[in-house]
Amino acid sequence: MFLIYFLMGLVTHASALDSCPKCGNMEVPYPLSTGDNCGDPRYGIYCKDGALEFLSAKGFYYKILSINPSAYKLVIEPPKIEKNTCYSSDLGFEGLRLDENLPFNISTHNTVMLFNCSDNVLQSPMNCSSTSFCRQFEEEEQEGSGCKGTLCCHFLKDASITQYMIRVRVGGCTAYTCVLDMKPGDPIDAWNYGIELQWVPPN
Numbered sequence: 471m472f473l474i475y476f477l478m479g480l481v482t483h484a485s486a487l488d489s490c491p492k493c494g495n496m497e498v499p500y501p502l503s504t505g506d507n508c509g510d511p512r513y514g515i516y517c518k519d520g521a522l523e524f525l526s527a528k529g530f531y532y533k534i535l536s537i538n539p540s541a542y543k544l545v546i547e548p549p550k551i552e553k554n555t556c557y558s559s560d561l562g563f564e565g566l567r568l569d570e571n572l573p574f575n576i577s578t579h580n581t582v583m584l585f586n587c588s589d590n591v592l593q594s595p596m597n598c599s600s601t602s603f604c605r606q607f608e609e610e611e612q613e614g615s616g617c618k619g620t621l622c623c624h625f626l627k628d629a630s631i632t633q634y635m636i637r638v639r640v641g642g643c644t645a646y647t648c649v650l651d652m653k654p655g656d657p658i659d660a661w662n663y664g665i666e667l668q669w670v671p672p673n
């Protein structure tokens with residue numbers, strides 16, 4: 471009897487440690503999980519039509535661009551700014567909001583740019599000057615053209631602010647984008663668009 475329990479324990483344990491099958495041409499490294507029978511269910515992501523997606527707490531799906539399992543990091547695609555507007559496609563979902571009970575957070579390598587902000591955001595610690603990186607995005611990227619002339623700002627997503635959301639809303643800022651590992655002086659065509667998330671390694 472004990473032996474049976476022991477063996478069953480081994481089997482469930484072993485299958486819980488399996489990594490999930492590839493999704494399209496992307497590996498799904500452990501502990502990320504696209505299904506009930508692989509990975510660790512706390513690290514759930516989605517495989518839809520051969521592409522990996524990350525689901526926010528509010529129900530918006532973000533495309534996963536890359537995964538670095540040894541650094542416990544993945545990069546999701548910033549939502550598109552809808553054509554001829556200054557609205558991010560996740561505006562109705564309050565922007566990117568992570569479930570604080572899940573083991574993911576927003577890393578400190580993200581430079582966030584916010585667009586079409588109302589004056590009251592000026593009080594927060596952001597760079598909203600005429601030399602902010604966001605001006606370059608508005609002026610030089612087609613996607614930012616709908617935001618031209620609006621109040622915009624950038625900030626580094628560091629540990630002094632919440633690591634669980636990038637908030638947009640009507641009456642605050644209505645669009646955003648994000649660049650990884652940005653260095654002052656980088657030309658705009660070298661910007662690496664993405665939002666880097668980090669996960670707590672399973673113990």
Ligand SMILES: *[C@@H]1O[C@H](CO)[C@@H](O)[C@H](O)[C@H]1NC(C)=O
Nearest residue numbers: 597598599601602603654655
């Ligand atoms: C705002 O950011 C730009 C670009 O990095 C920088 O040149 C400028 O000094 C910053 N301004 C303030 C007030 O921090």
Ligand SMILES: *[C@@H]1O[C@H](CO)[C@@H](O)[C@H](O)[C@H]1NC(C)=O
Nearest residue numbers: 555556557586640641642644
């Ligand atoms: C900017 O945001 C306001 C609401 O905060 C909205 O009414 C306006 O349409 C937005 N502008 C653009 C260009 O999307």
Ligand SMILES: *[C@@H]1O[C@H](CO)[C@@H](O)[C@H](O)[C@H]1NC(C)=O
Nearest residue numbers: 575577578629633668669670
């Ligand atoms: C996110 O989680 C990782 C792993 O637990 C932690 O090391 C890191 O400090 C967290 N990031 C922030 C910005 O708090």
